Amino acid sequence: MTRNEVADLLQIDLSTIHNWTRKGRLKSFGxxxxxxxxxRDIDEALIPLR
Numbered sequence: 001m002t003r004n005e006v007a008d009l010l011q012i013d014l015s016t017i018h019n020w021t022r023k024g025r026l027k028s029f030g031x032x033x034x035x036x037x038x039x040r041d042i043d044e045a046l047i048p049l050r
Contacts, residue, residue: 001037009042020045 006026007014020026027041 001039001042003035003037006037006042 001009003014003017006017017026021028021035026037026045029036029038
């Protein structure tokens with residue numbers, strides 16, 4: 001998934017994705033100059049609310 005797709009999925013700003021990636025909450029993968037995220041990694045990063 002691209003950064004824009006993740007932002008749309010989670011309804012958050014691109015800067016939040018950047019911060020989460022920098023802090024290690026989301027794992028990104030680079031292919032050339034593009035940044036991608038795996039859906040499984042995004043699902044695992046979410047914390048369920050009780």
